């Protein structure tokens with residue numbers, strides 16, 4: 078009788094252990110291997126945001142965020158250390174002044190002029206945040222708010238002078254950025270201490286409901302004539318560029334070719350942007366390894382025999 082009870086007890090124990098091991102196995106399988114949304118960018122669409130740290134790589138993740146971050150080295154080094162980058166920035170703002178001057182000389186409309194600029198990688202340089210990702214096991218948006226609130230972004234060469242010129246010559250400047258609205262204070266502090274003009278709430282249109290900048294451009298358009306727009310991301314110019322694959326982005330760019338340098342002025346940003354989302358078909362939740370593969374897949378390659 079005693080032996081029978083012991084056997085029954087052991088059988089129960091075995092069943093409990095079996096159920097436990099099955100449930101642990103399922104949990105592991107259900108856990109995403111990798112970051113769900115990590116690696117989206119400051120210009121990114123709403124669905125790219127994930128403000129938690131839950132998506133740290135697992136210990137057994139063979140290709141980690143840190144590995145992927147290593148790919149930022151050349152772009153970020155170029156951005157910070159090439160004189161060509163500075164030259165391109167001056168070139169953009171010199172061209173902007175020429176366009177603005179042409180409008181001053183040739184258009185006598187009574188409507189007030191406006192210049193719309195994006196903030197990140199258009200007037201403020203956030204490359205120290207990008208550089209901080211290299212060698213680290215985190216990705217955007219981890220630490221992004223802290224970076225903005227530090228107000229340590231520097232000005233892109235030529236930007237402060239041009240925007241002050243606009244205001245001194247009767248125009249208004251609007252900063253239309255996809256930084257989220259809770260970052261307004263840090264953004265204003267940064268712009269103000271660098272000497273940018275018109276740093277006031279009504280001129281800084283951050284992201285509230287949608288990452289589509291179209292509705293915010295319309296607000297500016299209600300009381301102004303928009304002379305030119307500046308940005309590092311095609312979505313900074315027209316909503317028609319949004320949510321397109323690589324080929325379609327080329328096509329819309331070709332369709333709008335006459336506007337580049339006359340109404341739209343582009344600044345370089347090889348570190349991140351909507352162009353990266355297009356590589357992944359905007360599926361930011363794919364694994365780090367898949368991201369690396371999708372970055373390499375569209376390369377036009379010539380192999381040495």
Ligand SMILES: [Mg+2]
Nearest residue numbers: 195197198309
């Ligand atoms: Mg930008």
